[in-house]
Amino acid sequence: MDYIVSARKYRPSTFVSVVGQQNITTTLKNAIIGSQLAHAYLFCGPRGVGKTTCARIFAKTINCSNITDEHEACNECESCISFNENRSYNIHELDGASNNSVEDIRSLIDKVRVPPQIGTYSVYIIDEVHMLSQAAFNAFLKTLEEPPKHAIFILATTEKHKILPTILSRCQIYDFNRITIEDAVGHLKYVAKSESAEIEEEGLTVIAQKADGAMRDALSIFDQIIAFSGKSVSYQQVIDNLNVLDYDFYFRLIDACLQENTSDVLLLFDEILKRGFDAHHFISGLNSHIRDVLVCKDPATIQLLDVGTKTKERYGEQANKCDVNFLMDALEIVNACDLQYRVAKNKRLHVEFSLLKVARILTEKK
The missing domain is CATH 1.10.8.60 (Helicase, Ruva Protein; domain 3)
Incomplete structure (x- = not known):
């Protein structure tokens, strides 16, 4: 079976193909261009944003013997070919979660002394480095501070706060962004x-x-x-x-509230519950929806919406129907419902009462 999941099949292999981390890839490329390579890097950020991928691309590029005019790896030299075929002896990947003892780090330190067979650098990528034990970190300190000239360490972690300050001070730290x-x-x-x-x-x-x-x-x-x-x-x-709640429910609910149609409001909420959605999840979503409608009241802030073009147009149409005071009052009611949901004894009644209050905002203003 030759099927490969998309996350592996479309994993970036060059700096330019990395998604959403242009500031980091540009900095790494400039370091390669200026031959200003540090001996230790720390890549930190949320899961799935490209930390290990960037580490691999960087390791591959600094060992490439024929870097292109765009300062990318050539994929033709012996070092690049061996890397692409997963048989490179220059690049070593270690999982910090399963190799977190002092013995594992001492074994790594012994390997560091051996110079690379092909290429200029031996690169050691340690993933989930925060999982190393205190003793393992301490054993690693001296080598991380003064490694051999051919050794470069790239540490990757999702939990920077768990890493010892003495390790942080020895690394160039790169903070990866969440993908927009x-x-x-x-x-x-x-x-x-x-x-x-x-x-x-x-x-x-x-x-x-x-x-x-x-x-x-x-x-x-x-x-x-x-x-x-x-x-x-x-x-x-x-x-x-x-199992995502359609935007359409929120649009219909606000329209019903504007018309003060309390029956439609209650029936819509009942339909949402019958479809198996959690009431608290619905209230949280309604909170976000009202906020997005409020954002659309000003053309300058419409860009803050992370939705498709058609949905954005629909938000604009509903924003034109809604008064700012109505939206502010609705947001206050729904936010209070969200905060008090966990302590409510009759949760359905709690949500229904809040929705009825939203549907009566315009009446109360008269």
Whole structure:
């Protein structure tokens, strides 16, 4: 079976193909151009944003014997070929979670003394480095401070606060960003095109939102959707598969509140519960929805919306119907409902009462 998941198949192999980390890739390229390589780097940030990928690309590029005019690895020299075929003796990857003892670090220190057979540098990539024990960190300190000239360490972690200050002070620290919705959607479009799949932009936006800033998660969800729906995917299929509450419910609810139609408000909430959605999840989503409508009241802040083009237009239309005071009062009521939800004895009644209060805002103002 030759199937490869998208997160591996479309893993970036050059600096330019890394998604959403241009400031870091530019800095690393400039360090290579100016021959200003540090002996230790610390890459930190959320999961799935490209820390280990950037470490591999950097390690591959500094050992390339024929770097291109764009300052990328050539993929033709012996060092690049051996790296691409997973047989490079220059680049060593260590999992800090399963190799976290003093003995593991001492074994690594013994290997560091051996110069590379091909290329200039021996690069040691230690993933999840925060998992090393206190004793292992201490054993590592001297080598990290004064390694041999041919050795470069790249440490990667999702939990920078767990790393000893003495380790941090010996490294150049790079903080990776969460991937923005826009960057994630752009990359998903490229992957969909490469896979000859058609998926609506609104659906890609939902996938990117669900991934919460992790490109790897977005690609995993993308694979799941393709497996569920085939090569042609609609927005409705995406939200059905991911069990996401459709924007349409929120738009209809606010419209009903503007018309002071309390019956429709209660029936809509009942329909949401019957579809299996959690009431607290719904209230949290309504909070975000009212905030997004409020953002659309000013053309200058519409860019703050992380939604597709069609949905953005719909937000604009609803913003035109709503008075700012109505939105502020609604936001205050729904936010209070969210905060008090956990202590409410009758949670359904708690939410329903809050929704009825929102539906009566305009009446109370008269």
